[in-house]
Amino acid sequence: MLMATLLSAPTARTLDAALVTALRDAWGGGEIRWLAPQEAAEFALPHMPDNRWEVWESLQTQGVDLAVQPAEGRRKAMLLADMDSTMIQQECIDELAEEAGVGERVKDITARAMDGALNFEEALRARVGLLKGLASDTIQKVLAERITYMPGGSVLLATMKAAGAHAALVSGGFTDFTATVAATLGFDEHRANTLLHDGRALSGDVGLPILGKQAKVTALEEITARLGLSDEDVLAVGDGANDLGMLHRAGMGVALHAKPSVAAQCELRINHGDLTALLFLQGYSAAEFAA
Numbered sequence: 001m002l003m004a005t006l007l008s009a010p011t012a013r014t015l016d017a018a019l020v021t022a023l024r025d026a027w028g029g030g031e032i033r034w035l036a037p038q039e040a041a042e043f044a045l046p047h048m049p050d051n052r053w054e055v056w057e058s059l060q061t062q063g064v065d066l067a068v069q070p071a072e073g074r075r076k077a078m079l080l081a082d083m084d085s086t087m088i089q090q091e092c093i094d095e096l097a098e099e100a101g102v103g104e105r106v107k108d109i110t111a112r113a114m115d116g117a118l119n120f121e122e123a124l125r126a127r128v129g130l131l132k133g134l135a136s137d138t139i140q141k142v143l144a145e146r147i148t149y150m151p152g153g154s155v156l157l158a159t160m161k162a163a164g165a166h167a168a169l170v171s172g173g174f175t176d177f178t179a180t181v182a183a184t185l186g187f188d189e190h191r192a193n194t195l196l197h198d199g200r201a202l203s204g205d206v207g208l209p210i211l212g213k214q215a216k217v218t219a220l221e222e223i224t225a226r227l228g229l230s231d232e233d234v235l236a237v238g239d240g241a242n243d244l245g246m247l248h249r250a251g252m253g254v255a256l257h258a259k260p261s262v263a264a265q266c267e268l269r270i271n272h273g274d275l276t277a278l279l280f281l282q283g284y285s286a287a288e289f290a291a
Contacts, residue, residue, distance in 0.1 A: 005067045008063055015039055024043045027049050028046065030043050036280070036286035065273055076165060076235035077166065077233040079157070079168070079237070080170060080234055080246055082171060082216075083170075083178055083192070084171060087150055087275075093173065096131055096138060097127070116244075116259075124172065125210075130204075136201055150274065150275050151274040153185050155279070155290065156278055161290075168190065168191070168223055170191045171193075172240075176195055193211050214245060217246050231250060233251060234252070237275075239259065241259070252282070256270050276289065
């Protein structure tokens with residue numbers, strides 16, 4: 001049995017009951033369950049529709065996300081999340097680069113790396129090299145003035161943890177940022193790269209080994225083994241090419257506001273909803289969300 005979930009942006013709440021009913025009827029689905037009025041609904045399906053992606057594309061133009069996945073085992077015991085442009089709305093290295101006066105050069109490299117056009121490790125070294133000499137206290141300035149959290153993140157963490165889930169933040173960014181983001185949102189642990197500095201200025205180098213695509217898969221393997229969980233117990237979320245390994249490995253891999261080339265390689269894609277969409281995909285209703 002499969003479950004089809006339809007979602008709109010929580011700020012818009014434009015999910016029309018007639019649209020949901022029409023799709024349910026066309027696909028021969030079961031009873032409609034509203035997870036949040038005008039925002040999220042689901043219904044069971046006996047088999048995968050042949051025109052799923054054609055319908056998905058049509059719904060995208062109406063501001064609606066569609067996900068079809070196995071109905072069983074949707075509630076996950078572990079969250080494995082990317083940080084930049086996933087749990088926060090920025091790319092940390094891009095914000096540091098703005099302060100260093102090399103914003104456009106670094107943003108171009110970041111965009112190409114996240115789209116999969118550049119090797120992640122080489123791109124990271126190149127970008128960090130452009131930050132050489134930047135005052136190390138700029139990190140705290142960026143955290144305070146430039147970093148904002150992705151809507152729905154605190155609710156996602158609170159709800160999953162209230163249900164007993166473990167939460168890990170795994171980033172190709174830097175521990176100076178993941179430490180604050182993890183503590184603020186309630187992650188149990190975090191892994192990221194280390195920006196090298198002498199307490200006064202950045203050296204232009206990054207600590208080894210560099211945490212990239214494979215390191216995120218390794219984190220999934222190590223943490224699940226430690227907790228006695230399986231890949232199927234994991235919900236992974238990310239937006240860049242370096243997230244694809246963990247997105248494909250996890251029982252539920254969600255491309256959230258992802259680069260088009262990344263989203264095209266994922267079965268579950270959220271382009272309109274916020275991070276609470278990950279709760280709806282697990283079958284949580286808004287009434288079950290933790291404060």
